[in-house]
Amino acid sequence: MFSFSEENYLKAIFHLERRYKGGVSTNALAEEMETKASSVTDMIRKLSDKQLVIYKKYQGVKLSEKGRATAIEVIRKHRLWEFFLVEKLNFNWDEVHDVAEQLEHIKSEKLTRELDKFLGFPKRDPHGDPIPDAEGNFSVSNKLLLAELEKDQTGICIGVKDTSADFLRYLDKNKIALGKTITVKDIENFDNSMLIVIDGEELRISQLISGNLFIKM
Amino acid sequence: MFSFSEENYLKAIFHLERRYKGGVSTNALAEEMETKASSVTDMIRKLSDKQLVIYKKYQGVKLSEKGRATAIEVIRKHRLWEFFLVEKLNFNWDEVHDVAEQLEHIKSEKLTRELDKFLGFPKRDPHGDPIPDAEGNFSVSNKLLLAELEKDQTGICIGVKDTSADFLRYLDKNKIALGKTITVKDIENFDNSMLIVIDGEELRISQLISGNLFIKM
């Protein structure tokens, strides 16, 4: 088994690999983990000894197959617990992350399997992020940003890019929720703000908002 | 907040205080924690600095009010999670303890409160042990051991003293479960074994069994 710290590093590398193709740098990882570059070097060496990452000095890290599988397992647990907290325990979607950060490290295959079954094998967590299945497969999602839509196009809100409590509460306040249909009524050339229709109501949103909402068409 | 280790020590002291009235000895605690006496002394000193225990050298430890409240909170979480695992996730009562040992350290008041509510404010965990409420109060239980019953007396099984997987599976195998009615048909003088009736079936059990089953009359 791996320590909480090891699991958190693997998760961070997994997330950063999308952006930094061809190796995650020590500094990028230090920033993500909110720690010092020297600590990262120490931990990378440890993960490398355990065959969880591929590492050559000064070259950054990549996950090995074993490392990737472990990272996905942790992400699976994180998102299942977030779903559980919202669906069963009356948590709001802006309150679940910190608790899930703890719960994701509980070690019990049976627990994860049975929780998944109990929840009805959900495909997405409360923020619209895909929940990998027991084999580590993500159900494909051809999502795009609301900001990418053109005037008069319509889509269904399926996720958020920014998951900060501030943003999530902004969405709550303006009745924007996953599953709702959004139509782009107008786009302002000057600042790229959008006039959208949701639930029959018109709403003007800045590009910062439209750039953080995932849509499926 | 307290570390996992600190919480486990507090829990152990709480449990040992029933037996060792007037201070839990270093060695008793070392045995319970499966560690060395010197490690116990170190930790006791740390807990004492944090005002969680009352400690004078060579005199053993007692929980302070703050320490007791913390221990009870951990026990509350442990038992709520055990109940959750059995009631909602199809765990058997002999499989829940190790997972609950992990889950009891999750820090979130809201999680504990909502879990309790979700489960319907259960009074006892799957082994019949009382679950303290949010204020730390145990609902009183005038339980006695089956071994204490006389010939022809009847009681309802409400808990187990030994919670080892071996014992729990013995009970499963012999259809002895919490809530069932047991009548003492006969007691053998020589070895104190009992002939009991449960579900209309007769069963002979040794004193080791009857001494580990709690009964309410």
Add this chain to the structure above:
DNA sequence: TCAATTTTTTAGACTCATCTAAATATTATT
């Protein structure tokens, strides 16, 4: 190209929780 800047690694130190071995205090036994 080569000096300046940035990134990464190394060296050494710290805390936490643990250990072994040795010292000291307490308790039991003669």
Add this chain to the structure above:
DNA sequence: AATAATATTTAGATGAGTCTAAAAAATTGA
């Protein structure tokens, strides 16, 4: 009460994970 046995504490070490400061490597750009 003195000695033997036991319980407890102290001293010093270790490994995990982190830190600061300094050295070394890589990259940038004049």
